[in-house]
Amino acid sequence: MNDHNFFASAPQGLLELLADELRALGATAIRLQPAGVYFRGPLALGYRACLWSRLAGRVLLEIAVGPARDADELYTTVQRVDWRQHIPTRGTLAVEFTGANPAIVHTRYGAQRVKDAIVDQFNARGGIRPDVDVRRPDVRVSVHLRKPSGHGIKGMFQETSHDEAVISIDLAGEGLHRRGWREDGVEAPIKENLAAGVLLRAGWPALAAAGAPLVDPMCGSGTLLIEAAHIACDRAPGLSREYFGFQAWRGHQPAIWSELMTEARARAAIGISKVPPIFGFDGDPAAVKAAIANAARAGLGGRIRVERRELAELVAPETGPSGHDRECMGLVATNPPYGERLGVRADMPALYELLGERLRAQFGGWKAAVLAPDLELGRAIGLRAERRHVLYNGAIPVNLLRFEIPREAPPPRAYVRSEGGEALFNRLRKNRKQLGSWAARNGIEAYRVYDSDIPEYAVAVDVYRDWALVQEYAAPAEIDPVRAAARLREALRVIPDALEIPAGQVVCKRRERAKGGGQYGRRDDAGDLLEVREGPGRFLVNLTDYLDTGLFLDHRETRALVGKLARGQRFLNLFAYTGTASVYAGKGGALSTTTVDMSSTYCAWARRNLELNGLRGPQHRVVEAECREFMARELRRYGLIFLDPPTFSNSKKMAGVFDVQRDHVELIRAAVRLLERGGVLIFSTNYRRFRLDEERLADLEIEELSATTIPKDFARSPKIHKVWRIEAGR
Template identity: 90%
Template sequence: MNEHNFFASAPQGLLELLADELRALGATAIRLQPAGVYFRGPLVIGYRACLWSRLAGRVLLEVSTGPARDADELYTTVQRVDWRQHMSARGTMAVDFTGANAAIVHTRFGAQRVKDAIVDQFNAGSGVRPDVAVQRPDVRVSVHLRKPAGHGIKGMFQETSHDEAVISIDLAGEGLHRRGYREEGAEAPIKENLAAGLLMRAGWPALAAAGALLVDPMCGSGTLLIEAAHMACDRAPGLGREYFGFLGWRGHQKALWDELLTEARARAAIGIDKVPPIFGYDGDPAAVKAAIANAARAGLGGRIRVERRELAELVAPETGPSGHVREVKSAETGPSGHVPKITGLVATNPPYGERLGVRADMPALYELLGARLRDHFGGWKAAILAPDLELGHAIGLRAERRHVLYNGAIAVNLLRFEIPREAPPPRTYTRSEGGEALFNRLRKNRKQLGSWAARHGIEAFRVYDSDIPEYAVAVDLYRDWALVQEYAAPSEIDPVRAAARLREALRVIPDALELPAAQVVCKRRERAKGGGQYGRRDDAGDLIEVREGPGRFLVNLTDYLDTGLFLDHRDTRALVGQVARGKRFLNLFAYTGTASVYAGKAGALSTTTVDLSTTYCAWARRNLELNGLRGPQHRVVEAECREFMARELRRYGAIFLDPPTFSNSKRMEGVLDVQRDHVELIRSAVRLLERDGVLIFSTNYRRFRLDQEALADLDIEDLSATTIPKDFARSPKIHKCWRITPRR
């Protein structure tokens, strides 16, 4: 029986477990590498790894190695392989390429040369070549550059420059974490192989064999529940997959694979009745629905109990008089400290990052979890993922073990606890020296700026803007809510330390501003994908009303990057109101129409509000109506502003022009770039001015340069310094503003 070299990839933190798993499957010559495990064995071992490994991401079968000091040598090495033994000329293929050296710097270039070598070999032989298919090809070829001194693929993924190519067939074809039970296209908060690693680290296989229970109090779409059940009932994780990379490979031994499938199905049928009681809870009805559906697709319908339950209602299941396990509703629980008659494992991945967004109430979430564990799960074990140790500390229990795992590119801490039967006193939160300084600065700013804001009738203002560099956030108050905007840290800043500082800031801010943590929302200030300025971030749809000078405005703190009210434009809006008094007013790129409200409240004869977005036009109408500005003299036009100006015949006494820095909306032709296009925009707006009309032009592009020479025939006055509000004094470059009039 021929022996082969294999390589199985896996997330950092799981490699030792993967090595043990492969050893149990019969692999030999096992060696750990930085990104996976090298091993040897006959083809059946590779098949078993694809079918039975709960931790591996890919399984690669080495077919050749050779020199690759430059692109030509790589091409020659790949051509030495007889690709007719591996794929059909009429089939499909894909190429993955990793590693680099002095001559091959870009992986896409390396992949292209590999593809060319394979395709040219087929063209030379028959004139027919395989097509490229990125998704689920018949054969996926993996090529990695390594140091020539390596043997087999044991040297793969070393970080030094490599001059030897390792050519492999990807037996998995796509990530083995794709078990087949998740709804197509649905994303999980935690990958299946990481969930399996968490459970293995927590000792779940032995606990399940002993009849222990499992509870996931924040189960999301049910990944941990399903992986736990499959472990307990001896179901192969790959049994539900329809696709493997070797199925279209010409070296595939179908009879051997079918034999392994038959064995796996028999083991699963025997083990299905061994699934211990597994309970999943989540406060989100959609998550509960998804978990139930995923469990059914995983062959576990009715064997996992999932229900909607808030974390505050979490209690441990009990045994009834006959030993039957039942769930306990929160209303049935006795006094704090009640000890259930049975024990088990609480395993959970509390929501964080993409799943929840960063909120100031996250520490409170972990504190609540710790309190429920102390009060209702005495004697149980717990395994909890935390993005940083500060949140882990908030649980209030002493971790017996800590493991660093990777959920994709995110480093997370797996904390393992033995929950004492006698509940210890909860730990108290103590601010660090930096946290204390942040607390004091927030209190001071809130007192000073709060008095100023109250005198001017302002309910939305900036109270902090990176005053202490280590806490790089901006904090805006919106009445009794706070919006925390995290500035993306430079690449040289340790992301773990940055995350810890943000967590501390989110604990300090509610205390300093005397707000409930649930009323503090955090966002990251960075460009939305695709270059859009106001991209949707959520779907909560909650609006709150705030007062600003003469007007009232609706703001949304959760759904978009911006709230609907640019606070740094407060003085600019007031200027617009003064200029528009007694005149016809035009508001271009109007966003939510706040400048139109100022103009209308100041006594403008009419207001015309123009924006391309249906959402923002509707928002502008609501803002106008909220301020009593109704009727045909206050019109809102949904249009691309450049097209509107080109066809507009009316003239206006005052125009506000505040274009986005960049826009590539699908509803407009081309793109808008304020630096490139501002002269055209300004001239189009000036054309619509009455003889004594005034244009106020503003931009938030910090590197903007007004082309004075191209606009030399206009009178231009720079008002930037005079339009920066008091609460933005620390950010004098946040916007630029000019008063522009035709030269008489």
């Protein structure tokens, strides 16, 4: 049986493991390359690698190597392959191209020339050509440019003294991390082949064979759990896949594949009873539901136990007698949330510290394998790592830290603040003491306690009762992102101590320009609402799900002004958001309130705020409408109008694009037309570069109130908003 050249790709940090895996499958002539492993063997070996490799991303079958000094030579080399032997005439193909040389610098251009060469060959030989399908083609062709290596197919082409193209058939067709059990369209924080690499590095196969349990305390959608179970029960990772790139390839040998599949099914049937106890926990009920569903699709229904449990509640599971004396009690393997997964929920140092505390307290004698984005977070665990491996989750480098957890827990290492951290601690303590007394006297439970007072710690910190919201300002491009991230993590260590707030009640977000103008886009799905007092009103805030919380703290004095002016008036709140100004107006004695916003979410939120404050009945109406359209058709007149439009909006619910600088004159005039004689319009904007066009509004009586509406806790940011009182001219 003829041997072929193959190439298997894999994430960096796993290539040695992949080489060992391929060697165990029967591969020979193994050579490690920066992005994968070259090997040789019969076609059956390529099939076996697709079916059994837990680490490979793709498996490529080399079919030709030829010169490609420029695009024309690449075209000629590709045409010298008889593509009728590979691609069905009425089938589909896709081309992936990697590498570059001075004449071919764009991969898209290289792929286009390869596709042209293949299609032109079919057209020249009969006029019927395959179509292109980039998602799931019958045959995916891979072409890689490289310097001549002396390896590859010998004698097929003679001229290989310059840059050459390696032409391959992608036997996988799509990434082999797609095992077939995850729901379509749902991505995981960690790819399946990387999860398998974590488990192999941690020595899980030997532990599983000995019956040791595995625990993932932050299991997410269950990737580590399922990979661990499949390793333990000898189930081929490709057994559930419905699609491979060789199935419609004209060189495919179905008999070989059928034999391999029969063997894999038999091994899985035998091995399923060998799954040791595997436990997954997560505080997110949606994650728990997804993990259970994924396990069922992976053929592991009832074999993995998944429960909702917060990390602070983590205890070692009762697994019963092991039947033998083993040194290791089990393995804790986890990928704690970080980056986008963590974004708005909790601070990372506290999370890793809590993980370390639970490991020391509950898992003495166990092994642990923990992924951390950097070593500082790894040190927060408080255990000395016996081994460290740098792996890549896509393009993101992560550290796999392996621990032997002492049977007797050592005391946790104390955190020592840096000089900057100590200065931040002292500033927060001072501000909280001063502003806390002022807030208590004024019945305020939500206020800003820090706003980049120390430039190196570029965050805003708002207190919401016994919670803190930390908003990180995106660092300028010239700031080292690693240093900025380290300062943020230090700030998140300091803030709970300085404010005497539990670390689990510190929420972190990043403030930056929203893409597509989405000011209030949804960020999470926690749905938790917290009630806070502010002067005469009570308001529901959400610290996790959106960039803003539902209560603009800097508008506290503006809302109070609305409340003073509202007595005996019909009040209209335009671009009302969560209706907080309507609450002030209602509590201030308004005859009626009308609250208008085009978001159904915020209209519902406004109704809850009104009801929370006893403002019920038809005199307090909430209207879901685009505000400019509402004003154009509204027949009622109002004694007081509050107009606080967004800076920019291109919402699908409105016609065109709104820009407050460009459109404010028309907007103000539309609002003024709805005023009763002697009525007042309060106009506000948070656009710092805004300039009111007083010339075009010269017939109106306008008074700027910006300076008088900046609250005490925003005194450091006097430009945070601008406010005007506007009346129709007499």
